[in-house]
Amino acid sequence: MRVVILGAGFGGLELATxxxxxxxxxxxxxxxxxxxTFVFGFSKLDVMFGRLPPSAVRHSYRDHxxxxxxxxxxxxxxxxxxxxxxxxxxxxxxxxxxxxxxGADLHPGATPGLVEGGHEFYTIxxxxxxxxxxxxxxxxxxxxxxxxxxFKCPPAPSETALLMHDHLTxxxxxxxxxxxxxxxxxxxxPPSPGASAALLAxxxxxxxxxxxxxxxxxxxxxxxxxxxxxxxxxxxxxxLGVPVHRVxxxxxxSGMTVDGWVPVDPLTLETAFPGVYAIGDVxxxxxxxxxxxxxxxxxxxxxxITALVRGTAPSGGxxxxxxxxxxxxxxxxxxxxxxxLPGQPPRGTIDGPSRAIAADKVEFGAQRTLRWFGRTYxxxxxxxx
Ligand SMILES: Cc1cc2nc3c(=O)[nH]c(=O)nc-3n(C[C@H](O)[C@H](O)[C@H](O)COP(=O)(O)OP(=O)(O)OC[C@H]3O[C@@H](n4cnc5c(N)ncnc54)[C@H](O)[C@@H]3O)c2cc1C
Numbered sequence: 001m002r003v004v005i006l007g008a009g010f011g012g013l014e015l016a017t018x019x020x021x022x023x024x025x026x027x028x029x030x031x032x033x034x035x036x037t038f039v040f041g042f043s044k045l046d047v048m049f050g051r052l053p054p055s056a057v058r059h060s061y062r063d064h065x066x067x068x069x070x071x072x073x074x075x076x077x078x079x080x081x082x083x084x085x086x087x088x089x090x091x092x093x094x095x096x097x098x099x100x101x102x103g104a105d106l107h108p109g110a111t112p113g114l115v116e117g118g119h120e121f122y123t124i125x126x127x128x129x130x131x132x133x134x135x136x137x138x139x140x141x142x143x144x145x146x147x148x149x150x151f152k153c154p155p156a157p158s159e160t161a162l163l164m165h166d167h168l169t170x171x172x173x174x175x176x177x178x179x180x181x182x183x184x185x186x187x188x189x190p191p192s193p194g195a196s197a198a199l200l201a202x203x204x205x206x207x208x209x210x211x212x213x214x215x216x217x218x219x220x221x222x223x224x225x226x227x228x229x230x231x232x233x234x235x236x237x238x239x240l241g242v243p244v245h246r247v248x249x250x251x252x253x254s255g256m257t258v259d260g261w262v263p264v265d266p267l268t269l270e271t272a273f274p275g276v277y278a279i280g281d282v283x284x285x286x287x288x289x290x291x292x293x294x295x296x297x298x299x300x301x302x303x304x305i306t307a308l309v310r311g312t313a314p315s316g317g318x319x320x321x322x323x324x325x326x327x328x329x330x331x332x333x334x335x336x337x338x339x340x341l342p343g344q345p346p347r348g349t350i351d352g353p354s355r356a357i358a359a360d361k362v363e364f365g366a367q368r369t370l371r372w373f374g375r376t377y378x379x380x381x382x383x384x385x
Pocket of ligand 1: 104121123153289
């Protein structure tokens with residue numbers, strides 16, 4: 001049996017690792033990615049705020065060495081979900097089970113003025129380029145703004161505003177600056193009232209201006225203003241945006257999408273095409289677009305493939321549960337525990353923020369770096385604020 005996994009991100013890496021552990025000798029697993037390295041989403045914040053150099057956060061797929069797993073570096077050009085056949089620039093691949101884990105593509109160019117007059121911190125290139133920009137910034141109005149929904153890691157804009165406060169404070173220019181946060185939701189973390197209250201209190205304490213229920217529609221670099229979708233404008237000196245997210249073009253072309261994302265059975269992650277699964281950000285499964293959810297979905301699909309190989313019943317359905325670590329600044333992190341189940345309102349609780357949970361987040365990165373790449377994790381610097 002051949003399992004072809006498209007995308008070696010959070011979901012694809014965990015799926016390949018788990019399959020190697022369970023059926024590594026019995027199944028041919030092919031893991032395809034266009035990139036040569038993996039970067040954790042949260043490491044983008046570590047690099048841009050100068051807490052780690054770029055070299056410390058790139059994990060080479062050469063180090064993903066697992067019995068029964070072959071990593072292929074290639075761009076996927078076409079997916080035929082009926083034939084379970086994939087065209088790549090390294091040749092075609094036929095699968096018995098196909099798993100689409102290609103994530104969400106980012107489109108800074110879809111927001112007028114963003115590329116010319118602002119910055120974005122969601123792509124690897126964008127976040128890494130901001131390292132120098134933030135190191136040189138002389139103070140002024142920083143606007144952190146979301147341009148559309150859905151977007152990955154809903155806490156990330158709030159984390160960025162809080163870490164920006166520390167960054168400007170350390171550099172002695174906080175007094176000469178303003179920080180504004182523009183978000184499309186009414187509260188920062190809708191499924192967790194506790195997390196939202198803690199964030200709103202932290203914004204108020206640090207003088208971070210909160211603009212809910214709005215998106216940034218465009219930048220007008222000539223006038224130095226961000227134009228919001230309610231028609232209002234915010235002047236900015238430094239704009240950090242969350243760009244428009246879309247399913248990768250190859251997935252759109254495959255005919256697997258409905259309303260822009262891949263629908264799946266919320267319990268099994270199987271698509272409308274038998275033997276074809278989708279996990280992570282590429283889906284519309286109903287959980288937030290975050291690595292921990294992609295990983296949880298990978299475990300369900302691994303279990304189903306293992307059961308298929310062994311001729312046994314799969315052990316259970318997807319529970320929609322994940323714990324997200326959220327940077328609060330002051331070298332503290334909170335853990336937000338959320339559960340999304342079909343037909344039920346999402347539930348969430350918050351633990352922290354504290355330094356002990358900051359250590360747990362380091363452990364989270366260390367465990368995955370060891371598990372996926374056999375490497376030691378480099379923890380970010382925590383300079384005093
Ligand atoms: C600033 C920031 C902070 C974040 N913090 C967190 C956090 O603290 N915790 C958390 O859980 N999540 C966090 N996230 C979100 C997390 O990074 C993503 O949700 C997660 O990576 C999604 O996993 P995935 O497997 O669905 O897709 P991805 O990890 O995006 O992987 C998709 C892979 O597919 C490949 N690919 C795409 N198209 C093609 C193609 N045509 N051919 C070949 N390969 C292709 C890509 O190269 C990529 O490696 C953060 C994100 C950002 C931007």
